[in-house]
Every structure is written in structure tokens, then in C-alpha cells.
Amino acid sequence: MPDNSAVQLAMSSSPAGVKLCTSVCLILVLLLQNTSAKPLLFSQNNSLNNSNPLGLNAQQGLVSSALKNRNYLRYFAKETEQFSKSRPIPDNTVAQYFSNDALGSGTLSFLSRLPVLHGLLVSAGCNICKILVTAIQQLFIAGKTQAEIVTAMTKLCITFHLQDKRVCADIVPEFKTEVLTVLDKLVLSSDEICGIALGPECGSPYNPFYEWNITLSDKHKPPVVPPTLPKTGSPTVRVLHLTDIHFDRLYKVGTNAVCGEPLCCREDDGKPAAGIPGAGKWGDYRKCDTPVWTLENLFQHLADKQNEFDYIVWTGDLPAHDVWKQTRSEQVSLLSFLSQLFDKYLPNKPVYPAIGNHESAPVNSFPPPFIKGNNSISWLYYPLANSWMKWLSPEAKATVQKGAFYTVSPFPGFRIVSLNTNYCNNQNWWLLLNVTDPAGQLKWLIDVLQAAEDKKEKVHILGHIPPGLSDCLKAWSWNYYKIVNRYESTIVAQFFGHTHFDHFEMFYDEVDFKRPVSVAYIAPSVTPFPELNLGYRIYDIDGNYTKSSWAVLDHVNYIMNLTEANLYNKPVWQLEYSVKAAYQMKSLFPSDWNDLIARMTKNSTLLQLVNKHYYKSRDDGSCDSDCKMKLLCELKSGRSHDPDLCTDVGITDARMFYSVMKRTTSC
Known part of the structure; x- marks a missing residue:
């Protein structure tokens, strides 16, 4: 993704923007649901002065004080100048809009002093988040109802062009239940709430995000034996990796x-403007997802070459990016549709899935098991279990129904573990209620890995959100990193998706963070969103024989060049590259991937090639010094929120680190 600030991203017309926009807008709106005497966002004993860089005084009119702060106003004017020039708003619009609105005189006093509010929401960032959260206190004190607040915020969304009318009308109701239910139970400061919405560089989320630690087995870690390549002629297994399909049943050619809007190429988007090409036959680079017929074409292609792989891993994200208008029943029907495709085209191939962040409705909403009743996630996990059980062992059903994770042993001495990484997703608001090892998944993982170590099994881990992304909560990520360190001799490969790009993440020994211990493979998406070719991957893996290492030996990527497919009306799934050949790697052990990073720092041709493949050959991969630093940092970061992992590639502080890591978040 482009290197915008968090709020710029929040207000952009992308699914990631809609999700973060929802978080920010609902901070401004839906936190106000409680009409008791205690403000929801601020504890009675909490002073705002410590968390507010603008020096707000809670006893002297929070908003008025902020607006009289000349340093703030100079900062704000600078931040909004360019945006205000490009998107002027009529004089007095703010005052006219709110004068008779449910938001009340306190907010009118605030907003009438900000004729460039539309620019503020787009570009002001962390400080203005805290100002607006503070302003909510006045709305709350005014005793506005949920309905009034939701109506007002929908109007605000439309008036300030945060999204178009259709998205604004649907996005607040879509997320209302989740956010209201969660935040009704919380007391958070502006520093905490903005830290959650915009990241820890903005504020300090409350302690549970950072202070829990998982307990490892009391059995000692066995001595590490350096890996070796299998003997020539040893059996191999080939594995197809599909991820982030995001198919769109409503895609229409020529629209x-x-x-x-965050997703286009649909009938209700109308015809394109004069001189602008409409949606392509086989897909489109411009914020559009995978047409159904393109997905069918992929499965026909895979059926024709099914002798080239033995089983399939699918690491999540099936629905389209229309996240503002999804329903539970629609999400379940999409799972059924994909299952039917596998049955139709690849009936004899086992599939080992992992759940993505888009499988729920609303997106990113995955309540832990202690949430019961209508808010429970059983509406998704039970159909998921029914769909997956034809590929899994009977004992997997209980953990899928509980938390959408499982383990299965396809071959003797080999085990697959599929994790639900939505329990580390920083946009899963349910985790605010109890973020400590949701669903007991990491404790379960330790038990599975310890049993595998005792039986001398090798393990592949599947998941959706890579643990090194800033999307993954710090405590969960760091605990997972610790588990990988402890069981480095058992975990021989990890497979993720989510970013839509082609890359990897390194894991290092926690002693000094120099010795590489594991690598996470992050596969390219099927969907072309955003501005990518379509893709998939096949791995060569040390195969089924006694004392097999089950290590990844090579992988090859295939892409559909969307420009050529639309130009000639002929989709072709072509070999993009073999990783060993392209990067001149002798093997794919963690040390080899670490060596690749080292060679990229000195070899600009190699750097450009890796960057080209990162974007699925969408362009030539040109990579300047800023791009180089960002790419290398991403590859070195197997755990989130850790700037120290990137000091040797030019990252000098936390602000720079978070700017870097936003490139691969929230797809």
C-alpha cells in the first residue's frame, strides 16, 4: 500500500480504508451508546493532560481550549492546506449542517471553528483523533441516543465525503453491534482509544495489549541440528497454495x-466516464475483485495440471471487498460455493484451509468463545466445520467449532496446524474485552507442538495474517515468535496470505536476533486487488519417507497477466519464476533466506527482481533507497511492533518503522 498516514489510509477509497475509517468514525459515534451519567470514553479519575499533547484542560472546556491553542492551529492549518485547496467546502457548511442536528451545541461550538474539518479528517492524524475523541464527551453529556448518533454520523460521513452516500448509509449500521457491545464494557482514555485505532505510535493502548505472556512447556528445548538437504532422488510432495481469492459475484464487464467506492466494477457503479475504459472481461486492476468466470477459469486450469500437486493449502479470504454491505448468510453461502468448486474440479485433492479476516460479517469481527447468544461466532464456525470436515480428521471438528483452528496429520511423521490469526487482528474489536490468548489457541498450539516434538513429527503452520504485520497485536505476535523459537526443530515451514503480495518474514533466535530459525512464506493473492496480476504458488517439499525433513525445497509462482488477458480475451496462467533459480539459492533453509536479504542490500539488480515479484510482475520492480529500506525491513520482521529488528537496514526510530510497516497491512 502507499505510505500514507493512518488517517489518510482511513479515509481512502479502499477496503482497508473503510475498515479503519469505520474504526475512526465509530470512535466518534458509536462509543456514545451509554446514556448513564458516566462518560464511556473517560474514567472519572482519568486526567487528559498526560495523554494529550495539545494540553487540553478538562476543567475549562476541552474543545474550546484546544481551538484557542495557537500551536495546534498552526499545525492543523499546515496539515490541511493542500487538501483544502483540492476539495473546497462551502462557507458555513459545518455550522449550517450541525445547527439543527442531534449532535448538539457543544459540538456545534467545536465544529463551527473548523471550516476545514473535511481536511482535518483526512490528514491531521493522531493529534486530531484525540481532539475528536475528547469532543465526544460533550455529545455524550448531551445524552444523545444511539439512533440520533448513528443518524448524525451517517450525515457527517456524507457531508464531508468520507465515502459516498451508499457506503455511508451502510457502514455505520454494519459495525454498530460489534462496537457498541464491546465498548459498552470499557472505560478508555483518548490516548488509549487512538492508540487502538491508529496504532501504538499514536498512543498507549491499555495494558492487556502488551503485558500477557504464554507459558511454554517445562520440557527443555532439544539441541538444534543444522538442516541438510535430502538425498538425490528422495520422494517429494508438491503443495498448491491459494490465498485471498476475493471473488465477486456482482462483477460486471464494462462497468x-x-x-x-472501496470496490468497483459492479452494475450499480454505472458506466465509466467518457474516454475511461470500463471493467475488463477477466478482471481489472482498478479496485476490483475476481470475477466468478475468472475463478472458474483458474480451477479449470488447476484441474488440467492437478498431477503437479498432491494437496492444497488455502489461507483464507474468499469474500469480495464490499465490506460495508455483507451479511452472515452471504458469507456462509460463499464458503459453500468454494467447496463446490473444489468438489467439481479437484475432487481427489485434500484441502487444508485457514480462516481469513474477511470470512466474517462484519469484516474482522471474530468474537472469542465466551461471547454467547446472537453475538457468538458460531453462525460461521459451525458451517465452516461442516464444510471443512470432508478434508480433516474427526477430532478436528471440536476446535474448528470453538475457534476455527485445528491440527491434522496427512502423512506419518508430518502434521499441519491451522491457526485463526483473527485472534491477533488489531481490528477485531472483540479482543478489547479480553486479549489474553483468545480461545486458548496459543496454549493449544504449544500442546500440539510439544506432542509433535515428543513423537519426532515435523510441522507446517498455516494462517492468514502474517505475525510480523502491524495488523497483528504485539503481545500475540511476540508470544507466537517465542513459540516458534522454542519449537524451531519441529516447525519446518509457515504459510500465510492476507497482504496480496509475494514475500516472506524471517524469525531469529531470541538470544541475539542474529541466527535465523524459521521463515514464513506469504503467498500472492488470486485477486488482482489492488493493482496486481492474479497469482498462485506451488511448493516442492521433502516428501513422505522415514525421517523426512518435510522442508520446503523450492517454490514456483504462476500469474495471469491481466493486461494481456483482457487485450486478447484469453487468460493464460503462466510461470512467473522459480525461487531457487531466480534468486540463485542453494536451498530454502532459514539461513538461505537470511543470506538473500544480505545479498539484496548490496545487489541492486537482485533487489529489483525481488521487488518485481513482490508485486506479481505488475511493473519492472524499480526500487529506490526508500523502497529498499522498507522491503528489507518487512522481510526481517517476523514479529510485529519491533523496530529493533530493522536497525541494520536504516530504521532509526519507531515512527519510521511504523511508516514502513503500513505498506503491507489491512487487505
Whole structure:
């Protein structure tokens, strides 16, 4: 993703933007559901002065004080200058809009002093988040109802062009239940709430995000034996990796692909403007997902070459990016549709899935098991278990129904573990209620890995969100990193998706963070969103024989060049590259991937090639010094929120680190 600030991303017309926009807008709106005497966002004994860089005084009118702060106003004017020039708003619009609105006189006093509020929401960032959260206190004190607040915020969304009318009308109701239910039980400061919404560089989320630690087995870690390549002629297994399919049943050829919404190329987007090409036959680079017929074409292609792989891993994200208008029943029907495709085209191939962040409705909403009743996630996990059980062992059903994770042993001495990484997702608001090892998944993982170590099994781990992304909560990520360190001789490969790009993440020994211990493979997406070719991957793996290492030996990527497919009306799934050949790697052990990073620091041709493949050959991969630093940092970061992992590639402080890591988040 482009290297925008968090709030710029929040207000952009992308699914990631809609999700973060939802978080920010609902901070401004839906936290106000409680009409008791105690403000929801602020504890009675909490002073705002410590968390507010602008020096707000809670006893002297929070908003008025902020607006009289000349340093703040100079900062704000600078931040909004360019945006205000490009998107002027009529004089007095703010005052006219709110004068008779449910938001009340306190907010009118605040907003009428900000004729460039639309620019503020787009570019002001962390400080303004805290100002607006503070302003909510006045709305709350005014005793506005949920309905009034939701109506007002929908109007605000439309008036300030945060999204178009259709998205604004649907996005607040879509997320209302989740956010209200969660935040009704919390007391958070502005520093905490903005830290959650915009990241820890903005504020300090409350302690549970950072202070829990998982307990490892009391059995000692066995001595580490350096890996070796299998003997020539040893059996191999080939594995197809599909991820982030994001197929769109409503895609329509020729429609507007520049619709201004997070997802386009649909009939209700209308026709394109004069001189602008409409949505392509086989897909489109411009914020559009995978057409159904393109997905069918992929499965036909895979059926024709099914002798080239033995089983399939699918690491999540099936629905389209229309995250503002999804329903539970629609999400379940999509799972059924994909299952039917596998049955139709690849009936004899086992599939080992992992759940993505888009499988739920609303997106990213995955309540832990202690949430019961209508808010429970059983509406998804039970159909998921029914769909997956034809590929899994009977004992996997209980953990899928509980938390959408499981383990299975396809061959003797080999085990697959599939994790639900939505329990580390920083946009899963349910985790605010109890973030400590949700669903007991990491404790379960330790038990599975210890049993595998005792039986001398080798393990592959599947998941959706790579643990090194800033999307993954710090405590969960760091605990997972610790587990990988402890069981480095058992875990021989990890497979993730989510970013839509082609890359990897390194794990290092926690002693000094120099010795590489594991690598996470992050596969390219099927969907072309955003501005990518379509892709998939096949791994060569040390195969089924006694004392097999089950290590990854090579992988090859295939892409559909969307420009050529639409130009000639002929989709072709072509070999993009073999990783060993392209990067001149002798093997794919963690040390080899670490060596690749070292060679990229000195070899600009190699750096450009890796960057080209990162974007699935969408361009030539040109990579300047800023790009180089960002790419290398991403590859070195197997755990989130740790700037120290990147000091040797030019990262000098936390602000720079978070700017870097935003490139691969929230797809």
C-alpha cells in the first residue's frame, strides 16, 4: 500500500480504508451508546493532560481550549492546506449542517471553528483523533441516543465525503453491534482509544495489549541440528497454495472501475466516464475483485495440471471487498460455493484451509468463545466445520467449532496446524474485552507442538495474517515468535496470505536476533486487488519417507497477466519464476533466506527482481533507497511492533518503522 498516514489510509477509497475509517468514525459515534451519567470514553479519575499533547484542560472546556491553542492551529492549518485547496467546502457548511442536528451545541461550538474539518479528517492524524475523541464527551453529556448518533454520523460521513452516500448509509449500521457491545464494557482514555485505532505510535493502548505472556512447556528445548538437504532422488510432495481469492459475484464487464467506492466494477457503479475504459472481461486492476468466470477459469486450469500437486493449502479470504454491505448468510453461502468448486474440479485433492479476516460479517469481527447468544461466532464456525470436515480428521471438528483452528496429520511423521490469526487482528474489536490468548489457541498450539516434538513429527503452520504485520497485536505476535523459537526443530515451514503480495518474514533466535530459525512464506493473492496480476504458488517439499525433513525445497509462482488477458480475451496462467533459480539459492533453509536479504542490500539488480515479484510482475520492480529500506525491513520482521529488528537496514526510530510497516497491512 502507499505510505500514507493512518488517517489518510482511513479515509481512502479502499477496503482497508473503510475498515479503519469505520474504526475512526465509530470512535466518534458509536462509543456514545451509554446514556448513564458516566462518560464511556473517560474514567472519572482519568486526567487528559498526560495523554494529550495539545494540553487540553478538562476543567475549562476541552474543545474550546484546544481551538484557542495557537500551536495546534498552526499545525492543523499546515496539515490541511493542500487538501483544502483540492476539495473546497462551502462557507458555513459545518455550522449550517450541525445547527439543527442531534449532535448538539457543544459540538456545534467545536465544529463551527473548523471550516476545514473535511481536511482535518483526512490528514491531521493522531493529534486530531484525540481532539475528536475528547469532543465526544460533550455529545455524550448531551445524552444523545444511539439512533440520533448513528443518524448524525451517517450525515457527517456524507457531508464531508468520507465515502459516498451508499457506503455511508451502510457502514455505520454494519459495525454498530460489534462496537457498541464491546465498548459498552470499557472505560478508555483518548490516548488509549487512538492508540487502538491508529496504532501504538499514536498512543498507549491499555495494558492487556502488551503485558500477557504464554507459558511454554517445562520440557527443555532439544539441541538444534543444522538442516541438510535430502538425498538425490528422495520422494517429494508438491503443495498448491491459494490465498485471498476475493471473488465477486456482482462483477460486471464494462462497468465503472473508478467509482470512488472501496470496490468497483459492479452494475450499480454505472458506466465509466467518457474516454475511461470500463471493467475488463477477466478482471481489472482498478479496485476490483475476481470475477466468478475468472475463478472458474483458474480451477479449470488447476484441474488440467492437478498431477503437479498432491494437496492444497488455502489461507483464507474468499469474500469480495464490499465490506460495508455483507451479511452472515452471504458469507456462509460463499464458503459453500468454494467447496463446490473444489468438489467439481479437484475432487481427489485434500484441502487444508485457514480462516481469513474477511470470512466474517462484519469484516474482522471474530468474537472469542465466551461471547454467547446472537453475538457468538458460531453462525460461521459451525458451517465452516461442516464444510471443512470432508478434508480433516474427526477430532478436528471440536476446535474448528470453538475457534476455527485445528491440527491434522496427512502423512506419518508430518502434521499441519491451522491457526485463526483473527485472534491477533488489531481490528477485531472483540479482543478489547479480553486479549489474553483468545480461545486458548496459543496454549493449544504449544500442546500440539510439544506432542509433535515428543513423537519426532515435523510441522507446517498455516494462517492468514502474517505475525510480523502491524495488523497483528504485539503481545500475540511476540508470544507466537517465542513459540516458534522454542519449537524451531519441529516447525519446518509457515504459510500465510492476507497482504496480496509475494514475500516472506524471517524469525531469529531470541538470544541475539542474529541466527535465523524459521521463515514464513506469504503467498500472492488470486485477486488482482489492488493493482496486481492474479497469482498462485506451488511448493516442492521433502516428501513422505522415514525421517523426512518435510522442508520446503523450492517454490514456483504462476500469474495471469491481466493486461494481456483482457487485450486478447484469453487468460493464460503462466510461470512467473522459480525461487531457487531466480534468486540463485542453494536451498530454502532459514539461513538461505537470511543470506538473500544480505545479498539484496548490496545487489541492486537482485533487489529489483525481488521487488518485481513482490508485486506479481505488475511493473519492472524499480526500487529506490526508500523502497529498499522498507522491503528489507518487512522481510526481517517476523514479529510485529519491533523496530529493533530493522536497525541494520536504516530504521532509526519507531515512527519510521511504523511508516514502513503500513505498506503491507489491512487487505
